[in-house]
Amino acid sequence: MQKILNDIAAAxxxxxxxxxxxxxxxxxxxxxPNQFGISVVLPDGQVFSAGDAKTAFSIQSISKVFTLTMALGKLGDAVWNKVGREPSGDPFNSIVQLEHEMGKPRNPFINAGAIAIVDAIMMGHQPKETLAEILQFVRFIADDNSIIFDxxxxxxxxxxxxxxASLAHFMKSFxxxxxxxxxxxxxxxxxxxxAMNCEQLARAGQFLVSDGVNASTNTRVVSPQRARRINSLMMMCGHYDGSGEFAFRVGLPGKSGVGGGILVIAPGKASIAVWSPGLDTIGNSQLGTQALEMLVHKTGWSIFGK
Amino acid sequence: MQKILNDIAAAxxxxxxxxxxxxxxxxxxxxxPNQFGISVVLPDGQVFSAGDAKTAFSIQSISKVFTLTMALGKLGDAVWNKVGREPSGDPFNSIVQLEHEMGKPRNPFINAGAIAIVDAIMMGHQPKETLAEILQFVRFIADDNSIIFDxxxxxxxxxxxxxxASLAHFMKSFxxxxxxxxxxxxxxxxxxxxAMNCEQLARAGQFLVSDGVNASTNTRVVSPQRARRINSLMMMCGHYDGSGEFAFRVGLPGKSGVGGGILVIAPGKASIAVWSPGLDTIGNSQLGTQALEMLVHKTGWSIFGK
Amino acid sequence: MQKILNDIAAAxxxxxxxxxxxxxxxxxxxxxPNQFGISVVLPDGQVFSAGDAKTAFSIQSISKVFTLTMALGKLGDAVWNKVGREPSGDPFNSIVQLEHEMGKPRNPFINAGAIAIVDAIMMGHQPKETLAEILQFVRFIADDNSIIFDxxxxxxxxxxxxxxASLAHFMKSFxxxxxxxxxxxxxxxxxxxxAMNCEQLARAGQFLVSDGVNASTNTRVVSPQRARRINSLMMMCGHYDGSGEFAFRVGLPGKSGVGGGILVIAPGKASIAVWSPGLDTIGNSQLGTQALEMLVHKTGWSIFGK
Amino acid sequence: MQKILNDIAAAxxxxxxxxxxxxxxxxxxxxxPNQFGISVVLPDGQVFSAGDAKTAFSIQSISKVFTLTMALGKLGDAVWNKVGREPSGDPFNSIVQLEHEMGKPRNPFINAGAIAIVDAIMMGHQPKETLAEILQFVRFIADDNSIIFDxxxxxxxxxxxxxxASLAHFMKSFxxxxxxxxxxxxxxxxxxxxAMNCEQLARAGQFLVSDGVNASTNTRVVSPQRARRINSLMMMCGHYDGSGEFAFRVGLPGKSGVGGGILVIAPGKASIAVWSPGLDTIGNSQLGTQALEMLVHKTGWSIFGK
Structure with a gap:
């Protein structure tokens, strides 16, 4: 594994x-833009890294996976009254779909959906309290108390x-x-x-690899069914209107952020975080996606066949 | 496996x-509408069935998987100049997306995309010749020469x-x-x-289970990479604007048809065909989807975790 | 004329x-909802009224005619860099068109357009100052210093x-x-x-009847060309996605407000204000439109033929 | 008048x-593209022309005014079950609106609407019979039996x-x-x-000038109300998504054709036909529109004020 990652980083x-x-x-x-990092955490907790895997970056939309997980814990299936679970076919910040569907976002990973999710987990509390809760959750799943907001x-x-703000006011009007x-x-x-680095982010994704359990800390985060469902949402909607392309090229559930990070889950096999700040035209990390394509090619981890 | 299928058919x-x-x-x-059939073919070629698995039905849009496979064989990646590979977020027969994107269908599984694919494989031939070729291909992958058109x-x-016709003329105008x-x-x-029955259909899907090889007949249909990619497209776009829902509930790549059939691939594990004529509001088999949910629950075949 | 108005009010x-x-x-x-008022001001300044023509109501979107007039005075044709002059084919508060056209509103009479217009006339000033200016202008054209904000x-x-707010933030993001x-x-x-009553409102519209001159006060408000152009915009866009219907039934340029008022211009012949609070499904005064249809029928004032 | 037209043609x-x-x-x-013609017919039947006013051109979409008139004669207000009467805000050949509104065209002057209108007037007859009827009607209103199809x-x-064909099949599917x-x-x-020349076309429009009567031949074509309504539709929808622009610049009801002709009605004053083959980006005659702007400027014929 270490050799694979070294080769990828070199490429x-x-x-x-x-x-x-x-x-x-x-x-x-x-x-x-010349930075690149990659980390892979196996189910037994082993971590392999290459490149700038210890450099923190802004996780941006990858955080939507974590707040969705929190929302499902707090509201259960009532989450799906607030957001749908279909790919939108639109860019991350589109408002057209909202007007056609009475202000209900298509899924929790477009901006409108993530804003609706954070509203759902606030439950009458102040931003400060909700933020403390979010940070606590991320530190818990990553098993790392040094993680902070920037x-x-x-x-x-x-x-x-x-x-x-336009998206939020639009939804509020409904x-x-x-x-x-x-x-x-x-x-x-x-x-x-x-702000997280690749190692922290890959660790934070572990619970989605092993059916809801963070195998390193031996703690259950969510039920097996919920882990599968979160993975399915990452697969279908994790890269906005580039989700089909990502499935085609990489073949694993993943969530990208505009900071250049991507969190990818190979169920049963590995939690993977890559980071490179340069984005493609859709807003997903260009080298990150390429690196993942190489990794899957070398490991046979695609969920669509080896 | 037989007991699982019997239980499902009984339910x-x-x-x-x-x-x-x-x-x-x-x-x-x-x-x-009171019919229901299910067949599962394992990689070693064993077939298990329950219910009306020997009753032929109209495969309808499931055929799009087979013509896409043919098109990839004939044109290679040039197929993607003709159709995209993103979920459309729209119903199967929508024309709005075509107008916004210069007549290029979002993916090969919406009607417009499938029509563009069949045009691509005609290559100047007459319908009769192309149809003979399609039938020959389906008989080949299903290893069954009794399959016919209705x-x-x-x-x-x-x-x-x-x-x-509206979709086709629209594309032709571009x-x-x-x-x-x-x-x-x-x-x-x-x-x-x-017209195929569940057993025939499940056999026809075998090459997508075993990285492009029909293990029963030991013949390679497509390369491993192509098999993965076809599976990814079935995952992302196989159920129109219900694709996210299907991924969430079933967690396997699949393609539905308006005749009530669904072909589903559990990579490395099984090719599955279900059939029940009643459709949900989006146009996918209602009991078929339910049966698949039960099957995946009992077998742990979801690609998103066991 | 008085008899015509009495008949209309009675009907x-x-x-x-x-x-x-x-x-x-x-x-x-x-x-x-049981109120109804109508006033007609002829080019010579004669005023005829019937019903609740002295009851003040909220002019709402009718004010967009006045702020557009102000914006044209301040910015001239540069106004058209900020808003278009085509009917939108959409409801008053639609945001879809904004996303498709880079945040530029189709015309100054949909909400987005009117918000862009008020932003244009602020020119760095505080709301208080701008509001003073708007009120002063409306009092000037209506020749009535008792008009106030509610x-x-x-x-x-x-x-x-x-x-x-969603519309405004959307435009601001561009x-x-x-x-x-x-x-x-x-x-x-x-x-x-x-807040204005029918008589005040009809007087305020006088400058659009007589090629830019308020004939009662003998003051020029805008050039003849500008008066014509404002009238053309009221014709094409004054009733949102009911503008075609209004042209068809009434055949005069007009601007409606959600308070139930409509200001209508018969060029060279009369300025007309009607008011009745009940709205049709598109948001235009139901009785107001009916009354105007009667008035035009009796007077032959349609601009499309007598 | 002759001098005005000469000046325009020279310009x-x-x-x-x-x-x-x-x-x-x-x-x-x-x-x-170097051709330009203009004709003006006054209510008393006097004709003034300049430029290539005797050169026939393809009237194209201007014919939609005539078939709408025929449809209103045959079906009366039932026409409005088939097409709407609102500006579409879309290009002439857009299909998006049709999908959003159950296949009903917004108005009779976009292509879809005109196709629905011709279907309505066929009333079970063969194309040949319907075409004979259309030609007879156009010859009648133009008082000229030499007019022919090309x-x-x-x-x-x-x-x-x-x-x-895409538009037609789409509507047929509904x-x-x-x-x-x-x-x-x-x-x-x-x-x-x-094929008509400017003089023929201007004569054909006469009935819309004089409240439904062709004053030259002293024959009533439609009722006064119907003449007004057709004029209102030309105003609102006669230039596709350039209708607002035309109202703003010219201020008269008109209908353009892709052959470069425009028929314009100044109610009570004149029927005007211009022709110049070069089109602007929206598909309306570029010089034709400019010439009309000059004509209205010199005559004060705008319906929005002199």
């Missing part, structure tokens, strides 16, 4: 087509909130957001600002 | 909510062709259909009219 | 199908701002709104809250 | 930006029918087209192929 270092770093906020725009990123996102929009957005942007 | 026989039989053509409308179904579809529309539609409706 | 008093009063804010919901209506609208969203919305809701 | 001859001749069929593509244009359109699609399209393309 990625050669790549000149590295995509384009997200530039809508300065904190993301200034990240060095408040500068969160604040900068808040300054550029308009597109997400009664689908209960808390004040600014509280919900403040919480959402902080959730997205969580 | 399905009890169901009173059986969905609604497709009624847009008389040949489908007159099918008895010409009455095909003719009846042709009489009610308008929605599909130069995306090369043959005369009526030839393409005639071929398409015949392809959909293929 | 309207008989009507039992009066539409549905707007109920999204309490201040509008509590208006008595602050309770404006505040209530602000409490139910979400749909409009850089099309320059001032803080809450300032723009606060100004917008106040503009809509202006 | 147009100077223009170098003449737009782009329609090129989707050879018969239109080969027309010399069969070569019609046949060439039929060869490039796909986009319109039961909105009663006759065979090819019969309807054959009739439609012939109707569009009618």
């Amino acid at each position: 990625m270092a050669q790549e000149t087509e590295r995509g384009k770093v997200a530039d809508y906020i300065p904190q993301l725009a200034h990240v060095d 408040h500068k990123v969160a604040e900068s996102e808040m300054e550029h909130k308009d597109r997400n 009664g689908r957001i209960k808390h004040p929009v600014d509280n919900v957005l403040g919480t959402y942007f902080h959730q997205c600002s969580i | 399905m026989a009890q169901e009173t909510e059986r969905g609604k039989v497709a009624d847009y053509i008389p040949q489908l409308a007159h099918v008895d 010409h009455k179904v095909a003719e009846s579809e042709m009489e009610h062709k308008d929605r599909n 130069g995306r259909i090369k043959h005369p529309v009526d030839n393409v539609l005639g071929t398409y409706f015949h392809q959909c009219s293929i | 309207m008093a008989q009507e039992t199908e009066r539409g549905k009063v707007a109920d999204y804010i309490p201040q509008l919901a509590h208006v008595d 602050h309770k209506v404006a505040e209530s609208e602000m409490e139910h701002k979400d749909r409009n 850089g099309r709104i320059k001032h803080p969203v809450d300032n723009v919305l606060g100004t917008y809701f106040h503009q809509c809250s202006i | 147009m001859a100077q223009e170098t930006e003449r737009g782009k001749v329609a090129d989707y069929i050879p018969q239109l593509a080969h027309v010399d 069969h070569k244009v019609a046949e060439s359109e039929m060869e490039h029918k796909d986009r319109n 039961g909105r087209i009663k006759h065979p699609v090819d019969n309807v399209l054959g009739t439609y393309f012939h109707q569009c192929s009618i």
